[in-house]
Ligand SMILES: Nc1ncnc2c1ncn2[C@@H]1O[C@H](COP(=O)(O)OP(=O)(O)O)[C@@H](O)[C@H]1O
């Protein structure tokens with residue numbers, strides 16, 4: 001297992017350098033000079049402009065800038081935000097729990113509904129439930145997120161008034177956030193109704209963010225189950241007189257989980273992309289919204305560093321997925 | 336009373352090109368403690384008829400029978416829940432492909448204990464002890480360690496032993512072994528057959544041994560049922576069958592045995608088992624039969640008396656001389 005993890009680390013390094021290069025280049029190919037953008041309406045005098053250019057190192061050749069950036073990274077220094085002057089690293093970890101909380105909720109919803117739905121669809125192949133579920137999944141998959149979010153807001157926040165439209169917690173509540181997870185912090189705060197408020201704030205964004213992964217997981221579970229159900233060992237399990245639930249839910253599902261775990265792992269990337277949109281719509285103070293704001297402010301260090309950290313997280317998730325494979329199906333461990 | 340009685344069993348599959356009758360009017364009788372061999376070329380419906388008995392066919396299969404009873408219980412009308420109490424318990428089955436018949440995600444010990452948990456009231460400790468005992472019975476060395484291994488860590492022969500251990504875990508009264516050695520090395524084949532017949536003697540269970548190998552039949556069984564293209568064409572004691580086969584197909588199978596071959600090359604039966612689209616109007620074997628005449632080709636043959644081995648033939652062979660003609 002250790003050897004396996006180390007060999008994966010070997011592929012980490014080139015990917016990491018690649019992502020660093022792309023994120024560095026990405027923000028620089030966008031039109032707009034960060035100094036001009038920062039100066040805003042007031043403008044900036046040519047002398048001051050030149051001074052700032054030197055201060056931020058924009059007067060250096062591009063490869064020197066990249067070299068400085070890379071050596072900074074290796075020393076654990078992602079630079080400071082042009083806007084707030086706080087280290088990118090600090091900002092990221094202040095905001096990341098909000099995104100993590102939202103993403104975890106979404107992935108839990110998507111998995112908890114998607115896997116059972118896919119199993120039931122496969123077992124009832126071709127029947128009404130299967131058709132209904134697969135059509136719904138297709139709709140969920142192809143629906144524009146923005147439109148879907150607005151629809152939910154109109155119904156649940158507008159018409160029914162059940163859920164708030166933005167933020168993570170009601171304005172009445174003030175408490176420390178030691179963990180950064182609003183559900184945990186609100187529950188620990190001991191304030192009446194704080195936890196309920198946190199849940200109500202979380203529910204719509206989670207549903208919106210869960211929609212696409214839910215559809216993908218349900219479809220993948222169904223097709224993997226259909227494949228596994230015709231295997232010889234399923235016949236053996238039936239020949240033992242095991243209940244249908246046990247045959248499908250233990251013998252078949254365990255084998256079908258491999259491709260399902262893969263899509264769950266892959267959807268973490270999609271999820272972070274979806275988080276950008278969802279956080280913007282719901283004014284959710286996470287890294288998605290932070291990235292969008294920083295791009296429009298041409299906050300080079302934040303965009304570079306943020307993208308890099310997101311990429312690292314995706315890579316770590318993929319590594320965890322690979323390790324899970326071996327735990328679920330020991331035959332894979334051997335390879 | 337016989338343990339398993341099947342009368343006029345037919346199974347057809349709904350396929351994209353219409354109904355396909357894979358089993359056509361088969362009778363099976365097994366007494367407690369008896370070894371019945373079912374022989375026939377591949378595709379003759381041996382597996383399908385036994386899977387129908389176990390209730391393991393997919394929903395595309397339509398099963399009809401005049402009688403289908405196990406130990407006095409009617410398998411045609413039994414509920415799925417009642418059937419699950421019998422299957423894997425009193426009536427067990429092992430399959431042709433040991434490597435793919437065990438679940439790759441679970442240890443072999445888990446898979447055997449599961450059967451015990453389902454059908455017995457043994458405690459966890461007793462289940463483990465029973466597993467060790469079973470592994471000793473089927474000749475797997477170092478049971479404590481082997482129980483913790485996964486199927487892919489063992490050979491095909493070992494996996495088939497695991498399958499056998501799993502099948503006999505709850506002391507079945509009838510074990511159906513569907514070509515248990517076909518996928519194994521020749522050297523292992525004999526070991527597995529010895530194991531099965533030994534266990535049968537020890538436990539007194541009934542055994543249905545499906546095979547396409549007449550040599551296996553001669554060494555193991557007491558009675559043989561010969562199946563061809565979904566039909567039973569002959570049913571005799573092993574001794575009677577080897578002395579005087581009544582159906583030309585049986586006779587052809589026997590002369591294909593290496594030790595019976597008179598020429599240098601092994602005589603094989605020319606032609607293939609008819610499939611869904613080329614079933615002859617009369618006797619199903621007539622296109623390949625060297626005795627066939629127009630009657631055979633046009634009229635389905637009757638089933639002869641028990642003295643003639645229930646041969647499904649217009650002109651059953653009656654003397655050894657005729658057979659070797
Ligand atoms: N699930 C199925 N659907 C359609 N045809 C099947 C199915 N299972 C078996 N058959 C057909 O039934 C016939 C008998 O098969 P089988 O009982 O497996 O033969 P064997 O005597 O070799 O065990 C074959 O022609 C096979 O193609």
Ligand SMILES: [Mg+2]
Nearest residue numbers: 381382513514
């Ligand atoms: Mg078969």
